[in-house]
Amino acid sequence: MTAFLVRRLLSLAFTAWLATVAVFVVLEVVPGDPALLMLGTEARPDTLEALRAQLGLDRPAPVRYAEWIGGLLTGDLGVSVTYNRPVAELVAERLVITVPLALGALALSTLLALPLGLFAASRHGRAGDWAVMAFGQLGIAVPGFWFAILLILVFAVELGWLPAGGFPGWSAGAGPALTALLLPAVALAVPEAAILARVTRAAVLDTLREDYVRTARAKGLGRRAVLGRHVLPNALVPVVTILGLQFAFLVGGAVVVENVFQLPGLGRLVYQAVGQRDLVVVRDVVVLLALFVVAVNLLVDAAHAAIDPRPRGAA
Template sequence: MLAFLVRRLLTLALTAWLATMVVFAVLEVVPGDPALLMLGTQAQPDTLAALRAQMGLDQPIPVRYLRWVGGLLTGDLGTSLTYARPVADLVAERLAITLPLAAMALVLSAVIAIPLGLTAASRHGRAGDWAVMAFGQVGIAVPSFWFAILLILGFSVKLGWFPAGGFPGWQAGAGPALKALLLPAVALALPEAAILARVTRSAALDTLREDYVRTAWAKGLRRRTVLIRHVLPNALIPVATILGLQCAFLIAGAVVVENVFTLPGLGRLLYQAIGQHDLIVVQSVVVLLAMSVVVVNALVDVAYAAIDPRPRVRT
């Protein structure tokens, strides 16, 4: 187990390093002068030179990369030129919204999808199975922002049960804050639940064909007992894979939904920074989102070892 964890940590470090190189290189190859892009063509030469020096653009590329990576390791992400604040403070404030939103969406996705997938597998070829498959098709086809608009029209405009947008802040209390996050979480969760339900159904169908499941049926166990005690634990590996990918996507892919609901989260910060040409914020946020994907994938690998110890031997 120790060797397995060491290999995963080394892979994590290498992948994270490659991610920083890719993000840095992509912004480096963007045509044009970043300082000129941010100030506009009417900027004075001395102002332009001062901004280039502040951004470190007057230094060689390797030096700029090493300084940037060093800042990432120490928590110094630079200073936003738009907000005139440290990027680390901006990210910390926005993560206080994005992380709970992603966690709520992930929990909702699992709570909706896993029972539906197990039900569809146990009723293979019958009406329940077809209903779950239809839900999966619709959920995959309809984007999350469309679900968000429908939820606003139904539960905010028509019924008035939830706010249509905005965030009161955690200082207003957990109740109002979670209420403001519920509709965005549902909008994010529904497409992911559709995917996860189909994966759960396929994994459960494969498990239902195993001999030990037939033995459980032959012993006269109830359907619910067979599904929960025998089928679900052995179908969790592909489900855990999708959950891990969804976790990373929900953190990195909430840009549109956060803008629909005007939530001041990390996705909205990235969207605003792109529109304001604040490349320091864009570079830092993009690499943090890439790191979240890398870290979540590593945690999924560790979860494999906890669910099924056999991969430890193979890897």
């Protein structure tokens, strides 16, 4: 297993390096003059020269890339042009909102999708199966921002049970903070649950056709015992893969939901940085999200190796 994980680690490290090269080229080489892109064509020449000196654009691109990678390795992400603050501080402030939001959405998605997928597979071709499939189609088709607005209209405006947006901060207490994250977590969880339920259903249906499942049934085990002891553990490999991908997406892809609910999370930081042309923040956050996806993929591979030994043998 150690050799398998080492090979995967080397492969993902190469992928992470390619991601840093791609981001650097797209944001600092292809535009020609990033300072002109950030300040616009109406900027004064002396202002452009000052920004070029501040960003180090007067040095060759390979030197700037090496300095940037060195800063990433030491935790120095540079200083935001818009906020005039270290990017590392901005990211740390936003992660304490985005990570709990993503974890809550992932927990809700899992708690909703796994029972639905098992239920649909155990009633394959019947009304329950069609109902779950319809939920899956609807959850995938409905735009996330529209569903978020619908939740606000129902639970915040009409019923007044939950806040419509904003974040009071963790200093206000865990109760108010988690309450503010509940509706955004639901808005993120339902579309992901629709995907995960369909994957779970397909994985369980494939497992139900295995010989050992028929043997368990022939021994007289009930449907719940067969599903719980034999089917679900063996159907977890594709489910774990989707869970890892969903968590990476929830951390880096919650831009729309965070803007709808006015949450000062990482997605909103990227959105604001793009609007303000703060390429320093955009570059660093995009690379951090890419590295996070790579790390999640490594954890998923490790989970696969622990659940199913066949990938180790194949490697």
